[in-house]
Amino acid sequence: MNDAQQNFDDFTNRINSFVKAKLDNYSTRHSSSKVIHDTVWGSIYFNTWEIQIIDSPLFQRLRDINQVGLASLTYPTARHSRFEHSLGTVAIVSKMLEKVREKNSRACGLEVVNYVNDDCVNKVRLAALVHDIGHCFYSHLSETVYGKMNEFRAIEKYFSDLYNGVKPKPHEILSYMIITSSAFRDFFNQKVDFPNRHTINMVDIGKMIIGVTINDSNGKDSYSFLTSLINGDFDADKLDYVRRDSHSAGLALTYDIERFLYKINIVRHPSGGRTDYKLVIDLNGITAAEELTFSKLMLFSYIYHHQKVLITESVAKDIIYALMAIRLIKHPCDFLEYTDRDIDSLCTKEVKPFPRYSSKYLKDFIKAIRDRNLPKRCFELNRRIMKIRNYDESKDRAKMMDECVEYIKTETDEEKVKQHLEYFAVNYSGIQADHQAKAMQLKEEIIAQYQNMDFKKYVECRHKFYLELCDLYESEGLTVDFDLFDIHIILPKSYNYTASQSSFIMFNNGDLEPLDSFMNLKDWGDSFNANKWRGYVYVSSKIDITKAFKVAQGLFVDSSIELKDAHMFVKNINYDSIRKYSEQ
Missing domain, CATH: 1.10.3210.10 (Hypothetical protein af1432)
Known part of the structure; x- marks a missing residue:
């Protein structure tokens, strides 16, 4: 077998x-x-x-x-x-x-x-x-x-x-x-x-x-x-x-x-x-x-x-992994044994599911849901605030123009000059489209690395965030009384909706055409992702939101991508502190 x-x-x-x-x-x-x-x-x-x-x-x-x-x-x-x-x-x-x-x-x-x-x-x-x-x-x-x-x-x-x-x-x-x-x-x-x-x-x-x-x-x-x-x-x-x-x-x-x-x-x-x-x-x-x-x-x-639904589910997901950590759930079929009410009944369990990282008991995670004691948003990510770092479209246009002029000066074959001018016209007008495509690819790569994490990698990511936050607290002489489970990094899956191959529209004469010929559901999904999708970082009330915002920004930038006006999407931020951190 x-x-x-x-x-x-x-x-x-x-x-x-x-x-x-x-x-x-x-x-x-x-x-x-x-x-x-x-x-x-x-x-x-x-x-x-x-x-x-x-x-x-x-x-x-x-x-x-x-x-x-x-x-x-x-x-x-x-x-x-x-x-x-x-x-x-x-x-x-x-x-x-x-x-x-x-x-x-x-x-x-x-x-x-x-x-x-x-x-x-x-x-x-x-x-x-x-x-x-x-x-x-x-x-x-x-x-x-x-x-x-x-x-x-x-x-x-x-x-x-x-x-x-x-x-x-x-x-x-x-x-x-x-x-x-x-x-x-x-x-x-x-x-x-x-x-x-x-x-x-x-x-x-x-x-x-x-x-x-x-x-x-x-x-x-x-x-x-x-x-x-x-x-x-x-x-x-x-x-x-x-x-x-x-x-x-x-x-x-x-x-x-x-x-x-x-x-x-x-x-x-x-x-x-x-x-x-x-x-x-x-x-x-x-x-x-x-x-x-x-x-x-x-x-x-x-x-x-x-x-708010996303942060509630993030806390609940910690509960699920806690049940697995203490071996109440060992196999996928074990999930069938529990309902929502059964999980709520575990709120008296005094066992530490993640002793390496946290002193929290299982009951603390469950009570946070039951009492709606939820972490607060300290950072919001959307695709509009993600920009290509130090990009100047005019420089690309000027460079292409100079190269074209130089070619025309040295090339004597009129047919080749004509072909090059046609090539220039197409590519010069396509600079913006190329830039947008490159920007979209870079954004999706950064987003995807957080969307596709398993729990082990997610804990590692939260631990790294926690250590950076600890350094910031200690540099200001403040006491750290939180742990990595007070931090939640949530980038929900992008909306993916395409019609199945079995969906058809019927014309008045009885002919059939695939649904996608009339409703491009992928375009609908792409538009939703571009305009409505949001990712978030949340922290518990034990953590200063402004300090968490400072650390959170670093998650989504690299040598190619920077964030523009990210602070505009978060409440209760100390703008003086944000400016101070930016100058450091």
Whole structure:
């Protein structure tokens, strides 16, 4: 048995034990269908078989996992959980299928209507219901940690090899492995009254969650629309969380859901020697798709990358690594054992997770979150304040002009002179563009080195910052009563959004074109990164903000890049001290 298979088997056994422990003593005897009222989608009908899953301890744990992590410390009303989001995803995916069936019935699209039958609807509702069942405490924050563990990276490679390069999110892999575990399948087959149970294949449900197209057993047909509904560019997951996250946070973001639903369709399309049932957007539905994309971008700006949300998550990430340091968490599957409430209950733990660097106890990290005792911003980085050092565009232009004049003086061949003048005209006008491209590359290199740090390198970076800060304090005869865990350097990932190869726009004559032909989502992301992206340095109240600002500037400059007017973006700085430090 090779190492990859051994690692996969170990994962499978661990997840199976987790699922079995959650479901062993659960009885579905008294379950019945229900109507649940939701603040976003209104009253939602759930079948008996869905309630049997929803009421299980395995699913109920999602109540204690906040949908937007710790954003409620910034947006107090954003307290919705993965539980509500999962129910909402079922609601909206049902609306999507309902509209598609109506549209094809009117247009006599019998092949689609016949396939999108009640069995198909139940299959999609099941996938929507369990698509987030693999989430762990702090939602996406924890998966940024366990997703980098060696055991999990091996699992990612296993799935990539198994499914032709698929790259699911870490929690999607856990969801896949949970619902395909023998413990879950036994529960489903023995205790869940799913109609026509023989028609369901849990691997197909898992494929929909991780973004893999389902093929018919006869090899003639494929059903990419099933996966697109659950894991696509405009899937039910996004339709719900964009509306739910903004609504719960009190943000006035909206998109025309009714128009969007009227503009989606399922069509039969030849693809790779087989017929693919594909989810498409009508040409005149582009506006609704753009509204959804814009709302998602704004959520990054307002919530996910909000400076207070970022610092809260940074403190929380220290908690996660603290749990690993004291061996409460040893393996990626151990993350499943904890919810947000479980982490909060550890606030009495008097153990020092990082004794080499800090005298803080685990309870100190957790209480900082619970009491919202958060570090303050001492530095803000954006791409506009990063400039190429000592660059004078006029010098480059003058140099090129002198070289051109000198060439013309000495060259007698008129054809060569003409070619050189053409070359000069093109390159002279391109100096500014070349400069901008070079500046962008240098900026991205500096930013990337902080975005891609693992925890070990991050601690080393904070330790270096701490030592420089200590030198500054000691040079002024001040006492140092802080440590490196009072310092947080946060450069969030740049926004990366491109349309998948399976997203298509349908013309009125039935022709299909890739979505990117109409919506260049990469350009949208690049514009967001250039204008809205921010990085930050934070320090606790034990540290003087002005002194921390002085040290922070040094992180993002080198022989090529300098910072222009960085102090303008930070409050409570002593400008006299800044000038004094600049003169030293």
